[in-house]
Amino acid sequence: MQYALLIYGEEGAWDALADDERGAIYAAYGALNGDLREQGKLLAGEELQSIATATTVRVRADESLVSDGPFAETKEALGGFYLIEAETLDEAIEWASRIPSATTGTIEIRPIVDHSGTGT
Amino acid sequence: MQDAFVKAAERWPRDGTPASPGAWIVTTARNAAIDRIRREQTLARKTELLARIAELPDDEEAVIPDERLELIFACCHPALAADAQVALTLSLVGGLTTPEIARAFIIPEPTLAQRLVRAKRKIRDAGIPLRVPPEHLLPERLRTVFAAVYLVFNAGYGPPVRQELCAEGIRLALLLATLMPDEAEAHGLHALLLLQDARRDARVTDGRIVLLDDQDRKAWDWPEIEQGRAALERGLTLRMPGPYQLQAAIAALHAEETTDWHQISLLYGRLAELTPSPVVDLNRAVAISMSEGLAEGLALMDEIDRLDGYYLLHSARADLLRRLGRTDESSAAYERALELAPSDVERDFLRGRLAELDSV
Numbered sequence: 001m002q003y004a005l006l007i008y009g010e011e012g013a014w015d016a017l018a019d020d021e022r023g024a025i026y027a028a029y030g031a032l033n034g035d036l037r038e039q040g041k042l043l044a045g046e047e048l049q050s051i052a053t054a055t056t057v058r059v060r061a062d063e064s065l066v067s068d069g070p071f072a073e074t075k076e077a078l079g080g081f082y083l084i085e086a087e088t089l090d091e092a093i094e095w096a097s098r099i100p101s102a103t104t105g106t107i108e109i110r111p112i113v114d115h116s117g118t119g120t
Numbered sequence: 121m122q123d124a125f126v127k128a129a130e131r132w133p134r135d136g137t138p139a140s141p142g143a144w145i146v147t148t149a150r151n152a153a154i155d156r157i158r159r160e161q162t163l164a165r166k167t168e169l170l171a172r173i174a175e176l177p178d179d180e181e182a183v184i185p186d187e188r189l190e191l192i193f194a195c196c197h198p199a200l201a202a203d204a205q206v207a208l209t210l211s212l213v214g215g216l217t218t219p220e221i222a223r224a225f226i227i228p229e230p231t232l233a234q235r236l237v238r239a240k241r242k243i244r245d246a247g248i249p250l251r252v253p254p255e256h257l258l259p260e261r262l263r264t265v266f267a268a269v270y271l272v273f274n275a276g277y278g279p280p281v282r283q284e285l286c287a288e289g290i291r292l293a294l295l296l297a298t299l300m301p302d303e304a305e306a307h308g309l310h311a312l313l314l315l316q317d318a319r320r321d322a323r324v325t326d327g328r329i330v331l332l333d334d335q336d337r338k339a340w341d342w343p344e345i346e347q348g349r350a351a352l353e354r355g356l357t358l359r360m361p362g363p364y365q366l367q368a369a370i371a372a373l374h375a376e377e378t379t380d381w382h383q384i385s386l387l388y389g390r391l392a393e394l395t396p397s398p399v400v401d402l403n404r405a406v407a408i409s410m411s412e413g414l415a416e417g418l419a420l421m422d423e424i425d426r427l428d429g430y431y432l433l434h435s436a437r438a439d440l441l442r443r444l445g446r447t448d449e450s451s452a453a454y455e456r457a458l459e460l461a462p463s464d465v466e467r468d469f470l471r472g473r474l475a476e477l478d479s480v
Binding site: 001003086087088089090092093109111 | 247248
């Protein structure tokens with residue numbers, strides 16, 4: 001099965017960290033990515049730029065409404081994601097628990113809709 | 121379906137034609153299919169089985185004993201909401217029908233039906249596995265399973281008492297203890313439910329609550345108490361103490377001729393270390409009021425935080441104050457308890473106590 005791991009966290013938190021703390025987090029991400037790749041589970045994974053760079057688009061009655069800012073102003077913002085392969089939800093939970101942001105933020109796990117075989 | 125016809129051909133001459141041959145063949149066909157699926161070892165196929173079970177209408181018996189432990193863990197997966205865990209366990213493992221479960225928890229049937237449908241879909245769509253969790257996940261998953269079973273029993277314990285739920289809770293606890301005989305807490309939970317169930321009829325008489333000390337011990341189910349003691353023994357011999365065994369031990373002590381309040385207070389102390397909670401502290405304070413003195417018990421009660429909204433704290437305080445002769449304070453505490461009491465049965469009891477105070 002394929003899962004999206006959506007990484008939510010407070011944006012200011014990163015800036016508040018000391019250099020050695022950031023180093024530890026980079027290392028943890030490195031180890032996680034390495035293990036995911038090694039086991040052939042990593043489909044995609046990216047860090048998103050800050051919500052300050054976000055733009056929202058809504059199309060209503062053929063009119064395109066573009067505005068500044070994220071989808072919703074929330075305390076924890078979407079900061080990145082992984083797309084992974086996992087046999088069960090438990091496996092997805094284990095990978096999600098290793099994401100460094102899990103200790104300070106929230107990881108949302110969503111199974112991906114399987115469109116294979118339907119031609120959509 | 122071919123298998124089923126073959127089996128029918130073999131069995132009917134021997135056993136005689138069953139009353140409803142059509143139904144028998146459909147049941148056998150399903151059982152044969154399930155047998156085949158059971159023999160598959162891979163996780164993927166077992167998950168597929170669960171998906172198929174999820175699609176079956178509620179009232180059709182589909183699971184044979186082997187899969188029940190795996191099923192309990194799937195039903196109690198932390199990715200499911202607690203009320204869904206309980207409803208699903210009762211439905212898929214307990215075999216209760218949707219109307220039965222709805223009636224038991226006093227929820228509208230359509231609401232419960234939706235809850236079950238959503239939960240089954242989540243199991244299938246999110247990939248909740250049908251298996252006993254691996255070692256490193258087992259302790260926390262067992263806690264959820266035990267909690268769900270306890271919720272089932274507790275819902276039936278009332279007041280008001282709903283005996284079928286108590287019986288179902290005990291059946292599930294027995295199932296766990298049977299399928300996981302090396303799990304001490306499974307025996308502990310089983311023991312606790314049996315020992316509490318044994319007092320069920322004595323707790324409420326004529327719609328009034330009867331306190332433990334005042335209960336008619338002849339109304340206790342002594343064979344059930346024996347069963348509870350035996351289950352507790354089975355747990356204790358495994359030498360892995362835990363909160364359910366502790367609670368069961370306390371319940372067993374209450375069933376003795378003379379209540380060993382000192383032992384009980386020690387057990388509550390141990391329980392407070394494992395599962396700290398103000399309710400445990402309260403129970404310990406009550407035990408100490410009996411073993412060491414009213415003032416000591418009251419002092420401990422006054423140290424407990426975060427229980428101000430709990431009617432039993434005020435009721436217990438009121439009782440101690442009454443016995444210390446501090447009538448006005450006792451009255452105030454009973455009034456507070458009355459404000460917070462959850463149902464008529466408790467309120468009637470508290471009003472009774474207040475009336476006794478006024479007559480002093």
